[in-house]
Amino acid sequence: MTTNTQQTELLAILESLIDENSGQPYGSVWQMTGDESRLHISLNLGYPAEMEQASLEARIKTALDDSREITLDIAHEVKSQPTQGNITGLKGVKNIIAVASGKGGVGKSTTTVNLALAMAKEGARVGILDADIYGPSQGMMMGFADGTRPEVREDKFFIPPTAYGVQVMSMAFLTTKDTPVAWRGPMVTGALMQILTQTDWNDLDYLFIDMPPGTGDIQLTLAQKVPVAGSVIVTTPQDIALLDARRGIEMFNKVKIPVLGVVENMSTHICSNCGHHEAIFGDEGGASLAKEYSVNVLGKLPLSLAIREQSDAGKPIVIDAPESDATGIYQSIARKLGATLAGNQDSSDNKQFVMPTIGMSDD
Template sequence: MQQTRARIEAVLSQHQDPYLGTDLASAGALSGVREEGERIVVSLTLGYPCTDIRAALSTELELRIKTETGLDAKVEIQQDIKPHQAQRNLRNLDGVRNIIAVASGKGGVGKSTTTVNLALAMVQAGARVGILDADIYGPSLGLMVGVAPGVHPDSDDEKYFKPIQALGMQTMSMAYLIDENTPMVWRGPMVSGALQQLLTQTLWDDLDYLFIDMPPGTGDIQLTLSQKVPVTGSVVVTTPQDIALLDAKKGIEMFRKVDIAVLGVVENMSTHVCSNCGHEEHIFGAGGGARIASQYHTELLGALPLSLQIREQTDAGKPTVMADPQGQATQTYLKIARRVAGKIAQRNATQGSAFPNISVQND
């Protein structure tokens, strides 16, 4: 059996996983090989959500093993999403394995739309996901996920909030706690305190990933996040426009200074395709996301178009990944989400898991 395992590993070493950035053998994905009658059963464990691609990947690998070794193999694939090690040895949040901050240097680049669609893509891929709307001054999450105005979270012993379920996700936002027309006229320390309360006093239930939709800029909330919240990594959203790229660079520099890994850059509004004639043009410039990704030794995770449909779907409370699951934009969001998860999995593989399990405690 040891010889058979070596032959299987040789085959897996030839299969480059696009999300882990390495071959399956080097990634340590092979978790077992056993005989089952006339057949060999190969067990693989991936550290990113793969429910939606598991069957196709199994079929591909079975054929590859048969072709290269002559063995009749059945490939079983499971996912095991582990908790991360936080920056500066911060203790992980109860009920949450990994926290991903989605940020931008300036407003208006589609950061919130990107956050919601990436979170939904993770759900579609088979993960347990939550979203925290950290934009205390301008919360928009409720509208984007179809939560009606006036809906408030239930309380547990008047100490903890229960997240509101929406589109298969656990969600929390300041918009759930105040009237939608009430302005938040608060100074910085009050905003930072509110963020910490929303984060730590919400009963997150066994999440693989918690996305935090950050407000634009590099101010109080960002500083609070870096100092007191155990963040796995960040995703920076920008447009190709020079002014947006300049601000995105500031965001990347901020994360680097506070020891939060930048997992990659998403270029939003990359091109526009005319709905009448099909002509495509780079309204805001071209290649900007790739340039800053290269400059800061991270990667361009993906590029999304300037699309009326994406805007309309999000405003209607049914974002693109939910409204058009087979569409091109959805496939881009899925690739970005899985690449983010793959980078986290590889980071965990090299650094080790933060804790053996996750528990939710009411103190």
């Protein structure tokens, strides 16, 4: 049997162990039972981390330096986090996370789909809302057949189609791929709110919103009317992308939506013939941006032909190549994102966003 003194000492070691996802000590989230031959350890987190099981077990064995067999159970409870202003929460959704970029072409939609799938593999209930009304892409990336339509309940609510265990809603399900959405701003924002609020989301821990590029109508509507718990900025190391990413961060700061971190996409090019790494878009741009705004770099992804090809084929790399290095990076980003959001309890700056006013004078 493990004595009370031994158990207290072992628990103290575990409590001081650094959570690699938050960068902080785990603290009192452990429970332990044991006898002469084995230890059973339970870990209760505020975010999902099932894919970390093996690596965390190895860290625990090293930290405890105990000869007994060690088994680990990881449990989690995702809670709703504070949002901007006093906006009413969205039924069926605990936390909304906006995935945004200042400009197009940086891989934001690909990051969104793989991040959502990675979060689902960690054990969360996940959904994706494709908020790019003009150019929806999530339907194709998630492998839905042309002509997919959501079921309708009570002539009012959309039942979101599901792929790979993730609930998805997109304008692509309401139009054909050859139909342009030639709408002005108010129609676009109205469509976004209708899709968001009239979708029957089923008990989601996280709803990822794939934002269109820029800082326009949809972004402002999101800040005013949608309870967003946090945002993720996707950028490349290229100077022009970083310039636009700064605008995205500044926008979220102004509308009181916390930036949970930066994902640096296309960080390096890996030659498919020789394996040489080359930073063709620049080096450490995401890290510089994150340092400037005191946020974390959640992860750095390579410029990869496989990531692009598998997304275009409707089989994102997290699903199609689960053992790949890229999938491992996405899984790490998902855990870090969950841990950052779970630790983002400070609502002291949780104020209502006020639309800016423009004044004119003769000065």
